[in-house]
Amino acid sequence: MRALAAKKLSAPEIAxxxxxxxxxxxxxxxxxxxxxxxxxxxxxxxDLETLRRLAADNLPVSLIVxxxxxxxxxxxxxxxxxxxxxxAPGQKRFR
Numbered sequence: 001m002r003a004l005a006a007k008k009l010s011a012p013e014i015a016x017x018x019x020x021x022x023x024x025x026x027x028x029x030x031x032x033x034x035x036x037x038x039x040x041x042x043x044x045x046x047d048l049e050t051l052r053r054l055a056a057d058n059l060p061v062s063l064i065v066x067x068x069x070x071x072x073x074x075x076x077x078x079x080x081x082x083x084x085x086x087x088a089p090g091q092k093r094f095r
Contacts, residue, residue: 010036048078055079
């Protein structure tokens, strides 16, 4: 497992190669102090541009989530970090 983790393989990839479940790999990693790559998708510059554009278009968060393929929490957290105002639920869309 250490060698596979050193190659920056994800827990699901390691699990598949070792014939184990992902949770078994994650538990073993904690037990043996093996650091696994983060499950979070990195935000690329084009993702940030898309978020800014969709928020500027005053789209509801539910549509932004669908278009970007990220969770609502991820969208809200990144918008907050960047100072982007998102449309409040129930707010009318203005153009």
